[in-house]
Amino acid sequence: MNRFGEMLVFVRAVEDGGFSAAARSLTMTPSAVSKLIGRLESRLGVTLFNRASRTVTLTAEGEAFYTSALRAIEAVEDAEASVLGGGATQGTLRVRSMPTFATHQLAPLIPAFRRLHPGLRLDFVLSMEPGNLLDGGIDVAIHVGELADSSLTARRFASTRWIICASPAYLAAKGTPRRPEDLAAHECLNFPSTAPWSIWSLRDAAGETRRLKPAGSVAANTGQMLLAMARSGAGIVRLAEFHIIHDLRAGRLVEILPERHSGAEDPIFALYNGRRHLSPRIRVFLDFLEMSFSQQPPAWERSLNERVWKTPHDEQLKECDPGTHAQPA
Template sequence: MEDFRRMAIFAAVVQRGTMSAAARQLDMTPSAVSQHIRQLEKEAGINLLHRSTRQLSLTDAGQRFYVQCAAMCEAADRASAELAAERQQPSGELRLSAPAGFTQHAVPALGDWLRQHPGLRLRLLMDDKPIDLIEARVDLALRFGHLPDSSWIARPLGRSPTVLCAAPQLLAQLSELPQHPRDLMDLPWLDMNRSEPPQINALWQHSPSGESFQLQVTPQMSSNHRAAVQQFCEAGLGLALLSAHDVTASLRQGRLLRLLPQWDMGQLDIWAVTAQREALSAKVRQAIEVLRQYFAGLEGMQQSL
């Protein structure tokens, strides 16, 4: 590294014309600059400069050596400029990991931003399994729910209430609509579940009275894919606890109906996760903000975490 520094000092001396001018540019003393040049010549075993009381001039070897030193400095300047641009303007490839359930939100959340930055390439890795950010070279991970302890840095994007849903055709088979969680025990259930065997174990609270109820049922169908659970629910195959930001359109269009709205069934926290806290590139900083704004604009979302 010291050799590279001396090469840069030599290039500055040639470009500025004198040791003193190069010293001012490099914030060094003229004697220190001179020592570096002499050491460079000593290690090379050849003179690089002709010295006189008035000026410096390059030897033939010094001229050829300067061309390479100047090219090295230009490459270093370009590398620094590239890093500076990376901090200011989204560019290059953004590797974003997200659960499969984010599929329906990917285009509305990121499409316009991607269109505004033609120099940006998006690599979207959709997987419900936890992914190692370092091993997969992931710049940003979108995570839902409780986060296990780790060294990753998590930034909150929003909170989506959990709502109990059923399709109209399923409810039409009942003599009356459920009025209390105990009325749900004998109905078919669907669940986003990775446990073995699958089991729903939820504690709900009645907002007006403060009453609590522990629900324990075995789902007839479970999946590690949130969208699959919603599709089965819309087909009338069972009840499901779903996230408000996923079912807004289905509730509005009547494909699903919400049950027991006065019962608090929990929330799903949404996080932007990175491997480091500081020195985030422009593409990562902007992606986090774009996602935060997107989730903030979704109907039913809560912003405070």
Template sequence: MPKSNPVFQPLAPLAQAAGLEINRFAELQTFVQVAQLGSFSAAARARDVSPSAVSKIVARLEARLGVQLLRRSTRRLELTAEGEQLLESGKQLLTDWMALESSITQQGQPTGVVRINASSTTGQRLLVPLVSRLMETWPGLQLDLSFTDQVVDLIAARADIALRWGQLPSSDVVARRLGRTRQVIVASPAYLARRGTPQHPDDLAQHVRIGWNYPRAVPHWPFVVDGQKRAVSMGDILRVNDGEAMCALALAGAGLARLSLYHAWDDLHAGRLKGVLEDFNCGDLEPIHAVYVGKPGQLPTRTRAVLDFLQQHVDLSHAEIWPAALQGR
């Protein structure tokens, strides 16, 4: 008889001694392995239990079914007709069960749909550039991307992962921090030529602030003045609910905007935007997290693969420090 069967390799050993309640599936596992290995002692060694425990498990199975499955002699075991029938059907049942487990837990290469939610700006500027590489790394994945500046409920939106900026409130979600970015105040050269460049936070009363229209939006901008952190009010306020719209308005000369450095990076380097009041910047670093619902150890392989990829490839180190190349611009 064959020595082993791969069906049993991933299964945990039976640690229950005879006399403890054994489920029917465990009984079937034990019987099939005894039949394939040809003895109770061989099956016991494979399962790291005593031969008497294996013998009692098989005896319990026979008693419950009301038939003899094995003929025992001093030299060998022989299957009865009922034992042969149970062995063939049992092997197929165990194989089907392992296939079902594998399809649910997605062992090996991650496959299936992963739904990711992000703000419009984050989705387009941070996530989209990584999508091609992610799909090449895990070709079995399908991505469903939703970009909105409204904070969605992950369960209601059926999202597996959401990318969120800022400090997270207490909730049922679990978070992985992907990076941080400095906040900068910017304006177009045309706006500064028309309205003047503010030299002190008090000058902002004469300028247009482009802000957020969310209920949770902060109504002031923070600065450090004379060594003290201070919230400074603005003059006229233009409100939007979309990061790309805020950047576009700043580029169009509509006013001053407080953006993340990663968001404004390309436009600052190209000279389309200029940083202002950097001497008073309080240096706040805003974190970005990948959040999800569920226990870290019980995530589907597909979700865990995307989280690991994002944590490895999202690089915001350049956006934490005001670059020397922009000094004086």
């Protein structure tokens, strides 16, 4: 591998947080990554990483080399972008998202995006797993909810509220909860207790927000599984409005305790590595998200008391390409 290749491996090890993570991103073995980094250090005559049993951190020399290596890589990327395809955006963009948001909100937008940027290949990774959201060579990660402390740069492009609901059949058989404390007597379908989405926020009679974590007999780590169980009458569920909008419209699910909703909304962010120069392929995707979700309030931001519903992003897609519409889930 040449010197530029060594720099690429080094930068990936820094941004992925270790040799093993970099190896997964680059489809190499950890030993091969370690050997390349060692060869680079020998050639430079400095130690770039402080190596511990489980983690690696940059030395002062490593920080300086990382800054210089980024400039060199970005210069090459800019040079290629200036000549490839007459300035058109090229390459592969890897996007990570929670499965439900990708399926119900991103997928209907992809045809319009591809028409705008035909030279850009999209590689989606759907995952609910915690950890480094950009691990594995991810360029942009979609995150729903408040952010923990992070070195990543976040661009907020939408928000959603969470709705507690159940099927008409379940409510007919078990009754409808009238107060937050009534939920304790019901079968509540929830995410695993370690997931941030397992906490249900409701207002009590005094108007104070209460944070509940219902522990039913069934939990699932994907909203799609929880939705399927709720549709079948298995219990009460709390899911993002963008996920269940069509079920509410069709009457397959009924909102519970709407008057006790806390009023809080979860932000939806696009996360990327702000330490790096913003490449054209990342920039055009971020701009497209912002355009798609900000031209008019998405359907899930409207009151559920309104009975005139639109499929999310119908109008945005019309702007991009007349006649293109999102399809119900």
